[in-house]
Amino acid sequence: GIQVEQSPPDLILQEGANSTLRCNFSDSVNNLQWFHQNPWGQLINLFYIPSGTKQNGRLSATTVATERYSLLYISSSQTTDSGVYFCAVPNNAGNNRKLIWGLGTSLAVNP
Amino acid sequence: DTAVSQTPKYLVTQMGNDKSIKCEQNLGHDTMYWYKQDSKKFLKIMFSYNNKELIINETVPNRFSPKSPDKAHLNLHINSLELGDSAVYFCASSPGPFNTGELFFGEGSRLTVL
Numbered sequence: 001g002i003q004v005e006q007s008p009p010d011l012i013l014q015e016g017a018n019s020t021l022r023c024n025f026s027d028s029v030n031n032l033q034w035f036h037q038n039p040w041g042q043l044i045n046l047f048y049i050p051s052g053t054k055q056n057g058r059l060s061a062t063t064v065a066t067e068r069y070s071l072l073y074i075s076s077s078q079t080t081d082s083g084v085y086f087c088a089v090p091n092n093a094g095n096n097r098k099l100i101w102g103l104g105t106s107l108a109v110n111p
Numbered sequence: 112d113t114a115v116s117q118t119p120k121y122l123v124t125q126m127g128n129d130k131s132i133k134c135e136q137n138l139g140h141d142t143m144y145w146y147k148q149d150s151k152k153f154l155k156i157m158f159s160y161n162n163k164e165l166i167i168n169e170t171v172p173n174r175f176s177p178k179s180p181d182k183a184h185l186n187l188h189i190n191s192l193e194l195g196d197s198a199v200y201f202c203a204s205s206p207g208p209f210n211t212g213e214l215f216f217g218e219g220s221r222l223t224v225l
Binding site (some may be wrong): 041043099 | 145152153154156159167169197201203208212213214215216218219221
């Protein structure tokens with residue numbers, strides 16, 4: 001089945017810094033989602049991005065489906081950006097149709 | 112105006128007890144899910160219902176029984192709770208089945224089995 005790898009696994013930033021998180025996937029996909037799990041455990045949908053680039057405030061995401069990766073950019077990071085960032089892609093092979101999740105990037109933004 | 116809401120948020124109970132978690136979504140989505148997140152933050156799907164019909168049933172002990180009275184509700188009942196059931200359980204919904212469209216999560220229900 002499809003594999004999803006996220007990098008880096010852990011990241012520490014000083015407030016105000018920029019960062020790029022990466023999600024690689026092993027097979028072609030027709031959509032990809034990025035999520036943020038904040039320190040209180042809430043899972044927030046950030047982007048639904050099958051291809052191209054989307055922006056939402058200080059965050060943007062780019063998916064290059066032909067090269068099987070997606071990037072999440074965080075600019076001018078704030079302490080509230082801390083948490084775990086997950087990407088997920090669908091595995092539509094056969095009857096096993098479910099989202100395949102990466103293990104996440106754990107981000108800590110220090111004041 | 113909460114999109115996906117689940118109750119209770121916290122459950123502390125003894126081994127062997129039975130407990131239920133309720134979930135409701137007001138997004139008009141057709142598909143709802145239950146996920147389990149363990150202490151290492153790994154998200155594992157348990158069940159998915161599309162318009163009240165079970166479409167995904169992962170290898171989950173049959174002590175776990177989902178029920179969907181209508182497409183806006185998906186409840187999870189757990190019998191004979193075990194220590195290993197301790198986790199955070201997330202309800203989620205999406206517009207269509209098999210991961211078509213964005214996935215939205217509830218706030219999670221943290222279950223602790225003593």
